Amino acid sequence: MKQQRRDFLKAAALGVPALSLGSIACAKKTPPPQKSAPPAGGSQPAAAAALPEPPPPPASQPSHWDAVAYNLQRGANGAIPESYMKKIQAADGIQKHLGKHLPYRPQTISAAVPAGFLPVMWGDPAKGFAMHPNAGKSEKNPEGHWYNWIKVAIDGKPDTEIVTKFDNWPQTSSAVNGKLVDAEGKEITAERSKQTVYLAELPKGLSGEVRLRVWAHCLTHGEYLDFLTVTV
Numbered sequence: 527m528k529q530q531r532r533d534f535l536k537a538a539a540l541g542v543p544a545l546s547l548g549s550i551a552c553a554k555k556t557p558p559p560q561k562s563a564p565p566a567g568g569s570q571p572a573a574a575a576a577l578p579e580p581p582p583p584p585a586s587q588p589s590h591w592d593a594v595a596y597n598l599q600r601g602a603n604g605a606i607p608e609s610y611m612k613k614i615q616a617a618d619g620i621q622k623h624l625g626k627h628l629p630y631r632p633q634t635i636s637a638a639v640p641a642g643f644l645p646v647m648w649g650d651p652a653k654g655f656a657m658h659p660n661a662g663k664s665e666k667n668p669e670g671h672w673y674n675w676i677k678v679a680i681d682g683k684p685d686t687e688i689v690t691k692f693d694n695w696p697q698t699s700s701a702v703n704g705k706l707v708d709a710e711g712k713e714i715t716a717e718r719s720k721q722t723v724y725l726a727e728l729p730k731g732l733s734g735e736v737r738l739r740v741w742a743h744c745l746t747h748g749e750y751l752d753f754l755t756v757t758v
């Protein structure tokens with residue numbers, strides 16, 4: 527509860543639309559909008575279609591940016607499935623669940639990164655976050671567990687946004703622009719799933735140090751957003 531109160535105060539400091547602590551803790555009583563197609567043969571609950579989309583992300587990084595507070599607030603507003611919000615709000619939920627979905631650029635990567643692409647991983651261990659695992663499609667989870675899109679824009683210039691799509695894990699098809707590599711240049715396997723590096727297209731014409739808005743969607747756990755400074 528102390529963690530929730532701290533995060534609520536952070537959200538308030540950000541100036542994002544206020545929710546009561548109780549409303550964050552309980553989230554919504556109805557499921558959030560589904561972000562991807564339901565499994566074959568499945569049907570989408572009628573109530574989900576009536577729910578509003580989460581608010582659009584800020585074009586520019588707000589002052590006093592706090593990625594955890596921002597994503598906690600936006601998650602409660604529909605960007606993160608309600609069932610997962612409960613895990614995020616539990617003890618250690620920020621480190622084990624929310625932080626696990628925040629993007630970061632790995633310090634070192636031995637795999638080849640094509641020019642014009644940004645290597646992205648999720649859950650920076652340097653910040654105490656759990657690393658995000660990935661999984662292919664299975665009977666238990668027909669969609670699989672990976673990020674199916676990443677949108678990268680220059681901070682303050684949303685028109686520069688480039689969308690990179692991923693249609694499978696551990697390998698994408700030639701139908702999409704997203705590519706996956708292993709952080710150490712090894713084969714991507716279930717055991718090494720946390721070493722998967724997503725290669726996202728950068729806005730055109732970048733050089734030197736730049737601040738980017740990185741907005742992405744995990745098929746299983748919803749949308750997350752952060753601002754990163756990178757040198758390209």
Ligand SMILES: [Fe+2]
Pocket residue numbers: 627658671744745746747
């Ligand atoms: Fe996830």
